[in-house]
Amino acid sequence: MIFNVSHAGNETTVTECRCPTCRNVQPWSDECRRCGTDLSLLRRLAEESVRLQRVLLAAMTARDDALAELTLRRLMQIAPTPLLDQLLRFVTHEKERHHPPTYYHEA
Numbered sequence: 683m684i685f686n687v688s689h690a691g692n693e694t695t696v697t698e699c700r701c702p703t704c705r706n707v708q709p710w711s712d713e714c715r716r717c718g719t720d721l722s723l724l725r726r727l728a729e730e731s732v733r734l735q736r737v738l739l740a741a742m743t744a745r746d747d748a749l750a751e752l753t754l755r756r757l758m759q760i761a762p763t764p765l766l767d768q769l770l771r772f773v774t775h776e777k778e779r780h781h782p783p784t785y786y787h788e789a
């Protein structure tokens with residue numbers, strides 16, 4: 683766990699993080715309170731991850747398989763998890779089911 687998020691209603695916010703240098707868990711700030719490591723990039727990644735999760739939920743609700751696949755690949759780049767991997771397999775399978783490659787139609 684590098685960062686924690688809280689879910690309240692429709693809002694998901696990043697609440698605390700673990701410093702990758704000294705492993706101190708602390709509320710969000712751009713600089714580690716213990717060792718001074720710059721955490722601003724980590725914060726941007728965490729916020730991007732939360733944003734992408736919202737995009738993913740909307741894409742899957744709208745059955746937009748192409749957008750869901752793109753969003754899942756981006757999320758996997760930030761922090762791969764077994765759940766994301768399974769979702770990616772599911773979405774890829776759905777996309778091929780709805781838009782089969784043209785050779786399926788050839789005689």
Ligand SMILES: [Zn+2]
Nearest residue numbers: 701704714717
């Ligand atoms: Zn630290």
